[in-house]
Amino acid sequence: MTETKKIRTDVDNETFWREVGLDVERHDDLIKGLPPVFESVFLTQKNRPEKISYFDSFIQDLHGKRPKEVYDRKNNGDKVIGAFCAFFPEEFVHATGAVPLVLCGGAEFPIADAEKILPRNTCPLIKSSFGFKISNLCPYFQSADLLVGETTCGGKKKMYELLGEYVPTHTLHLPHKKDEALSRNLWFEEVKKFKGKVEELTGRKVTDEKLLAAIDLANRKRLALARVYNTRKADPVPISGKDVLLVMQLALFDDAERFVKKTNELAEELEARVDRGEGVAAKGAPRVLISGTPMTIPNWKLHDTIEKSGAVVVTEESCTGTRYFTDLVDTSDASSSDDLIRAMAEKYLHINCACFTPNNERPVDVVRLAGEYKADGVVYYVLQFCHEFNTEFAKVERALRAVGIPVIKIETDYSDSDRGQLKTRIETFVEMLKASKASKAASVSKEAGIKASATGS
Amino acid sequence: MTETKKIRTDVDNETFWREVGLDVERHDDLIKGLPPVFESVFLTQKNRPEKISYFDSFIQDLHGKRPKEVYDRKNNGDKVIGAFCAFFPEEFVHATGAVPLVLCGGAEFPIADAEKILPRNTCPLIKSSFGFKISNLCPYFQSADLLVGETTCGGKKKMYELLGEYVPTHTLHLPHKKDEALSRNLWFEEVKKFKGKVEELTGRKVTDEKLLAAIDLANRKRLALARVYNTRKADPVPISGKDVLLVMQLALFDDAERFVKKTNELAEELEARVDRGEGVAAKGAPRVLISGTPMTIPNWKLHDTIEKSGAVVVTEESCTGTRYFTDLVDTSDASSSDDLIRAMAEKYLHINCACFTPNNERPVDVVRLAGEYKADGVVYYVLQFCHEFNTEFAKVERALRAVGIPVIKIETDYSDSDRGQLKTRIETFVEMLKASKASKAASVSKEAGIKASATGS
Numbered sequence: 001m002t003e004t005k006k007i008r009t010d011v012d013n014e015t016f017w018r019e020v021g022l023d024v025e026r027h028d029d030l031i032k033g034l035p036p037v038f039e040s041v042f043l044t045q046k047n048r049p050e051k052i053s054y055f056d057s058f059i060q061d062l063h064g065k066r067p068k069e070v071y072d073r074k075n076n077g078d079k080v081i082g083a084f085c086a087f088f089p090e091e092f093v094h095a096t097g098a099v100p101l102v103l104c105g106g107a108e109f110p111i112a113d114a115e116k117i118l119p120r121n122t123c124p125l126i127k128s129s130f131g132f133k134i135s136n137l138c139p140y141f142q143s144a145d146l147l148v149g150e151t152t153c154g155g156k157k158k159m160y161e162l163l164g165e166y167v168p169t170h171t172l173h174l175p176h177k178k179d180e181a182l183s184r185n186l187w188f189e190e191v192k193k194f195k196g197k198v199e200e201l202t203g204r205k206v207t208d209e210k211l212l213a214a215i216d217l218a219n220r221k222r223l224a225l226a227r228v229y230n231t232r233k234a235d236p237v238p239i240s241g242k243d244v245l246l247v248m249q250l251a252l253f254d255d256a257e258r259f260v261k262k263t264n265e266l267a268e269e270l271e272a273r274v275d276r277g278e279g280v281a282a283k284g285a286p287r288v289l290i291s292g293t294p295m296t297i298p299n300w301k302l303h304d305t306i307e308k309s310g311a312v313v314v315t316e317e318s319c320t321g322t323r324y325f326t327d328l329v330d331t332s333d334a335s336s337s338d339d340l341i342r343a344m345a346e347k348y349l350h351i352n353c354a355c356f357t358p359n360n361e362r363p364v365d366v367v368r369l370a371g372e373y374k375a376d377g378v379v380y381y382v383l384q385f386c387h388e389f390n391t392e393f394a395k396v397e398r399a400l401r402a403v404g405i406p407v408i409k410i411e412t413d414y415s416d417s418d419r420g421q422l423k424t425r426i427e428t429f430v431e432m433l434k435a436s437k438a439s440k441a442a443s444v445s446k447e448a449g450i451k452a453s454a455t456g457s
Numbered sequence: 458m459t460e461t462k463k464i465r466t467d468v469d470n471e472t473f474w475r476e477v478g479l480d481v482e483r484h485d486d487l488i489k490g491l492p493p494v495f496e497s498v499f500l501t502q503k504n505r506p507e508k509i510s511y512f513d514s515f516i517q518d519l520h521g522k523r524p525k526e527v528y529d530r531k532n533n534g535d536k537v538i539g540a541f542c543a544f545f546p547e548e549f550v551h552a553t554g555a556v557p558l559v560l561c562g563g564a565e566f567p568i569a570d571a572e573k574i575l576p577r578n579t580c581p582l583i584k585s586s587f588g589f590k591i592s593n594l595c596p597y598f599q600s601a602d603l604l605v606g607e608t609t610c611g612g613k614k615k616m617y618e619l620l621g622e623y624v625p626t627h628t629l630h631l632p633h634k635k636d637e638a639l640s641r642n643l644w645f646e647e648v649k650k651f652k653g654k655v656e657e658l659t660g661r662k663v664t665d666e667k668l669l670a671a672i673d674l675a676n677r678k679r680l681a682l683a684r685v686y687n688t689r690k691a692d693p694v695p696i697s698g699k700d701v702l703l704v705m706q707l708a709l710f711d712d713a714e715r716f717v718k719k720t721n722e723l724a725e726e727l728e729a730r731v732d733r734g735e736g737v738a739a740k741g742a743p744r745v746l747i748s749g750t751p752m753t754i755p756n757w758k759l760h761d762t763i764e765k766s767g768a769v770v771v772t773e774e775s776c777t778g779t780r781y782f783t784d785l786v787d788t789s790d791a792s793s794s795d796d797l798i799r800a801m802a803e804k805y806l807h808i809n810c811a812c813f814t815p816n817n818e819r820p821v822d823v824v825r826l827a828g829e830y831k832a833d834g835v836v837y838y839v840l841q842f843c844h845e846f847n848t849e850f851a852k853v854e855r856a857l858r859a860v861g862i863p864v865i866k867i868e869t870d871y872s873d874s875d876r877g878q879l880k881t882r883i884e885t886f887v888e889m890l891k892a893s894k895a896s897k898a899a900s901v902s903k904e905a906g907i908k909a910s911a912t913g914s
Contacts, residue, residue, distance in 0.1 A: 121844075151814060158848035160814070161848075173637070176614060357617070387576065
């Protein structure tokens with residue numbers, strides 16, 4: 001645990017940070033907050049899987065080791081392409097040997113800087129990302145040769161216009177509808193145009209062969225994550241929601257091949273735990289599905305509150321969750337370069353983002369996931385001022401109530417100001433889930449008793 | 458003035474309201490608030506043009522006379538098509554003899570009802586519109602056979618999904634970009650599809666001849682509004698900003714032919730005033746341009762505050778302003794039905810809505826309008842939680858500062874809770890404009906004095 005406190009005093013990092021143009025003095029203030037939070041949220045957990053240590057060590061030097069690797073690649077002529085969203089077609093980036101990074105900001109620290117330009121009434125993720133860049137507080141951002149935005153929401157698309165004044169930014173035109181021929185074609189052409197953009201930036205051609213290999217790599221990453229998630233269907237659950245969230249968050253930062261290897265190692269350990277009936281929470285602990293907006297490092301607030309209330313998070317219907325990995329790029333019918341790109345474009349349109357209208361697949365998906373992961377209740381998570389996910393709650397809530405699954409909506413930002421209120425609401429919800437489980441169990445055993453006496457057994 | 462107080466006691470209206478399914482008891486509470494506000498905002502003004510009386514009388518029976526006319530048309534077999542936005546291609550509606558209405562909600566009253574389903578953190582216009590429908594508080598809404606939404610923002614597009622559960626709703630897919638071939642084509646096809654929708658609903662064909670006549674009608678409405686606006690370039694200005702806002706707001710409710718006639722009559726009177734040098738504000742009064750989100754009845758708060766502070770509003774860069782009427786549908790090169798539709802589609806894409814990314818034409822346009830209307834300052838108006846217009850402020854502000862025009866951003870909702878703060882901020886801004894005008898005038902006259910003494914004249 002003392003390791004986590006070393007970050008601030010790592011002199012090598014400081015030299016590196018100065019070289020890449022970080023505002024080192026302010027960055028010190030930012031980064032020193034991380035170890036105590038990480039310790040309190042993660043390291044106090046009991047019976048964690050051993051293989052999570054790789055992901056712990058990644059976080060413990062988040063702004064050191066991995067950014068240095070990225071800069072090594074950059075110094076060797078590879079470009080770095082940063083993005084903010086699950087709609088980012090990372091396959092082209094892999095195919096040109098460039099480095100893809102997903103840069104969403106999850107920290108409160110740079111928000112005050114962003115609010116000098118962006119409205120306060122905007123989603124914390126948007127303000128945090130923008131603040132990280134304009135204040136030179138993130139080595140990943142510093143490394144990017146190109147940033148890739150997308151038109152998922154009004155706040156983001158307008159922020160990207162302003163971000164483009166600091167660093168080259170390409171905004172993918174994601175249409176509002178996913179079920180119309182013209183929209184699908186527009187998106188296909190947009191993905192194809194992005195391929196050209198990556199080729200131009202890197203000076204390297206995306207051959208079919210390289211693209212197939214890149215698709216395979218991205219698919220293997222998705223499969224490794226799906227494999228970890230699959231173990232969470234067991235009761236007792238072999239890993240905490242927090243730990244899986246950490247893995248998900250690092251999927252967006254780490255080297256893809258290494259990440260696949262480490263995630264599969266973790267999955268293997270978890271599968272063995274499931275076989276042994278070993279869990280991190282007691283069998284029968286209330287199981288929570290989180291559905292909604294993504295959570296990026298170090299946004300661990302909601303998981304932490306839920307799991308410290310005695311429940312366990314068993315899945316995330318989120319872009320830092322199932323929406324990121326569920327669909328693979330299916331190239332089995334592809335017989336041309338355009339077919340490969342179309343397969344990619346289609347995969348991304350299957351992400352049930354609330355930015356689509358309508359997005360009727362999402363309530364269905366949340367109900368399906370709640371069933372598969374045996375969730376006792378759903379916490380619907382909305383980053384403050386996200387109109388899309390916030391308004392879509394009405395439909396998801398209705399779908400869940402129709403099958404008798406309790407749901408609570410939590411709208412919050414990155415600040416600590418609502419921590420007390422959040423804790424109270426979550427604890428009440430978890431108590432309600434416990435009471436409901438106990439009453440169901442009692443009624444099942446009563447029924448079993450009646451049956452037993454009726455049959456005389 | 459006593460006329461305005463009659464609304465509540467109009468027994469004929471009450472019978473009508475019951476017939477069309479209004480919640481009459483709650484509607485009484487809603488409508489009784491209007492006369493005192495209208496009196497305080499409008500009827501206390503001095504030296505108003507005579508021809509504004511038509512528009513006054515419209516408001517004084519807002520939920521009576523005009524909705525009855527609409528129902529008479531409906532009972533005669535004409536359909537009623539309601540919309541919420543300047544992107545609504547009203548020409549098809551005129552062409553089929555149906556009644557177009559733009560239904561945006563500008564009242565606080567139904568918002569509490571809407572917030573039972575929609576997030577509180579959403580734009581008041583969205584909540585008000587939705588609340589009016591679900592609570593049966595608006596006879597215009599009651600009359601609509603079809604509502605037409607559009608994908609201008611996340612809050613609206615997701616609200617339309619829910620609205621569609623109460624009344625048939627068709628959402629136009631407006632793309633995020635206006636300057637790409639595929640986007641323009643998607644929008645053209647979307648407009649064309651809407652023509653089919655209107656034909657299907659009304660059972661009437663949109664022939665080229667009828668469409669040309671409808672385009673001509675809509676263009677004449679735009680020209681009549683432009684003619685009124687043009688008189689506001691004079692100093693002293695012949696009409697208050699409030700009165701023009703009233704005209705703009707009714708452009709969306711009134712019978713189009715009658716509205717054109719009445720608006721041209723008003724324009725004629727204003728032109729005569731300009732010729733005589735007659736104004737509603739003193740010559741030299743600070744001139745304010747309002748730029749931003751639309752204002753629908755009875756949202757008169759900002760204009761009222763500005764004009765009661767001693768300034769005059771000389772133009773609105775808004776969808777209840779120049780964005781509504783500036784561009785005409787140009788059919789001069791059209792030689793087919795598709796050409797006519799394409800001309801319409803192109804006109805609508807010229808609306809510089811902040812929903813587009815980028816929307817670089819808008820800052821340019823605000824600066825141009827400030828020059829043409831000799832604005833001393835700009836009040837940038839944002840309906841609360843409108844990410845698009847709020848974020849775009851950064852660009853508009855920069856463009857205005859570059860040419861030395863002061864600007865203040867006002868973000869507000871429909872409540873009265875910020876009236877005091879709003880008044881203070883606006884008064885301070887207007888005092889600053891006055892001081893700046895006085896100092897400029899002094900420096901001009903000093904310079905003139907120096908020149909005069911230098912030339913010995």
